[in-house]
Amino acid sequence: MGKREKGGFWVGAAAVVFYPLSWLGKRTYRGAEKLPREGAGLLVMNHISHLDPPNDAVMVHRNGRVPRFMAKDSLFKVPVFGKMLAGSGGIPVYRGAAEARDSLRAAHDALREGKLVLIYPEGTITKDPDGWPMRPHTGVARLALETDAPVIPAARWGTNRIWDGYTKKFRPLPRKEVVTLVGDPVDLSAYRGQPVTNRLLRDVTYLLMTEVRALLAEVRGETAPEEFYRPPRRPKPAEPAASTEPAVSTEPAASTEPAKSAKPAEPTGSTGSVDPAAGDGAS
DSSP states (O other), X not given: OOOOOOOOHHHHHHHHHHHHHHTTEEEEEESGGXXXXXXXXXXXXXXXXXXXXXXXXXXXXXXXXXEEEEEEGGGGGSTTHHHHHHXXXXXXXXXXXXXXXXXXXXXXXHHHTTOEEEEOTTSSSOOOXXXXXXXXXXXXXXXXXXXXXXXXXXXXXXXXXXXXXXXXXXXXXXXXEEEEEEOOOOOOTTTTTSOOOHHHHHHHHHHHHHHHHHHHHHHHTSOOOSSOBOOOOOOOOOOOOOOSSOOOOOSOOOOOSOOOOSOOOOOXXXXXXXXXXXXXXXX
16 A cells, blocks of 8 residues: 555544445445555546545545545535544635635645645536536646646446435445446646647546546446536526516526526537636535
8 A cells, every 4th residue: 555645633533534434335446556656646536425525535545645625615614524624635616716716726736735636527416317427617627737747537436326415315224335446547648738728628628527437437337428417507586577667678688598408419619718616525
C-alpha cells in the first residue's frame, strides 16, 4: 500500500463515520492501484446515492490517500458534519458565478499542493431513472486543463440499491454488492495548450464523463446509452390573474418549445455560457 498520506483529527473523525457506512455494502474495488500514491490527482466519478461519499472516501483512504471532496456549500453548515468536511480538506461548491470561480480556485490550490481532489461533475445525484450519468458541468474540464494533475475516471455501482436518495428508500438488508472500478488516467495532451473556449470545455467534459460512463457500463454488464440524461425542465409557476387593463410587458416571450425530458443528442460543442459549477461530494 505504501506510505499513507497524513490526515489529522478531522480526517480520523471522518474515518470513524465513513468506514461503518461503507460496510453497509459488500465492497469490491477494482483498479484502485491506478490511483496516484503521492502527488496531485483529479478523481472523476459518477454520483448515484448519498452513500457515494463514504464508499469513495474509504476506497481512496485504503489506498493511502486523503480525498478532498468538492461538496455543496450548504453541507459545510451542517453541525459537526460541516466541521468534519472542512477539517478534512473539503472544498465548498457555490452556485453563483463569482462564488463558483472561488470554488475552482480552491480546488486548483489543492491540486497544486499535491492533494487528491474528488469531483462529481453531474453536480448532484443522477436523476436518470436507470442510474446512468446526467449531463455534466464543465468545471471538471477547467480543473483538468489548467493543472498538470493526472485525471483518473472511476465508476461505482450498488450504493443506490442500499439508499436511493430520490425515492427515499433505504434497504440495508440483505447486504448488496458495491463495485468500484478505477480506469486509466485520461490523455488530454491533444487539448492542453489550446485557448480555453466554451467548446473546448464542453468537449473535454464529455470526454471525461464518457470514460466514466464506459466504466459504469463495464461494472453493470450493460450497454450504456449514447447520450447523457437531461432532467425535464421544471414547470414555471402559474402567472397571477391578468389585469383587465392593457399593460406592456418587459419580459421576453416564453418559448413554446416543449420541455425535453428524455435523452437528447449530445452537443458537439456548446457556444453558450459556461457553467462553472464543478460538482459536489454529497447531495
